[in-house]
Amino acid sequence: MKYLTLEFDGNVAIVGLNRPEKRNAISDAFIEELDTVITEVNAKAKAAVIFGHGPHFCAGLDLAEHVKKTPFEGVHGSRRWHEVFARIQRGKLPWFGALHGAVVGGGLELASSLHVRVADATAFFALPEGQRGIFVGGGASVRTARLMGVSRMTDLMLTGRSIDADTAERWNTVNYVVPAGEALAKAVALAKHAATNAEISTYAILHALPRINDMATEDGLFVESFIASFTATSPEAEERLNAFLSKRAGKVTNPNG
Ligand code: 1HE
16 A cells, blocks of 8 residues: 555454555545445445644645546536545545644544544645635535634634644634544544444444434424334343343443543
8 A cells, every 4th residue: 555554453443545645635546545445344344534644634635646536527526525425424434533733624624524623733724725826625614614603613714723632622613623643543542432333333434314304393303213212122231231231231420430
């Protein structure tokens, strides 16, 4: 593999963006390699983590390659990013991001397709497309806008400003902020825990939650009742519910000890 690394820690896949000399800028070949890696991860793992090698998570679209494209090649390129990132967001297992340094442009779009994001204190976030004379094309108008809201995304795009990790957390764009250098360990720990969940619950969380969120209230509640009943009557649920009732499963913990 040229642009990515792939390791396994038990049933957790750890995917590294590995083009540090170009700040992990994403070219066409990079996207195709990511697609191949997702297939292998789906076959072998129960949860996955993605992080960046070098000083930054990801500098976004490879601008050197993009500048040579015709408008229609640009459309196909954007649609290919959509396909590949959809295999993450609407795939079969949960993806956790370990973010540090620049998480910008397409890097933020990739991060937005993950299910949980951990940023370390060095992380910063920006959408510099406005300054480059382009628009987002890797799903940010759908995914990033749903995380931070259209108004905040508009602000980032119009002003070109960067926000730090704490602001990104306030803006619902990252879930955890940890000290510098600790994002990967935290993301792996979270992924290991998620890998122990019932597969059917994980699938419902990944696929039903975002769809229901897009529905009207009454439609969402109706759909929820069927998913709740379907998952609760699965053999795995029966085993896990009985494990709790017979005191073989852990209790919910109080975060304050
Ligand atoms: C790149 C790219 C890139 C770096 N495409 N080559 N993204 C951006 O507009 C962000 C552009 N990048 C930056 O602002 C900075 O590079 C960083 C803040 C991310 C990092 O700064 P630094 O000082 O650590 O690195 P550097 O010296 O700027 O970059 C090192 C090399 O990476 C350098 O190449 P070199 O040959 O001179 O060594 C840079 O040119 C190269 N490089 N970023 C190509 N993005 C599907 S639509 C998505 C739309 C977008 O993503 S638009 C936002 C694009």
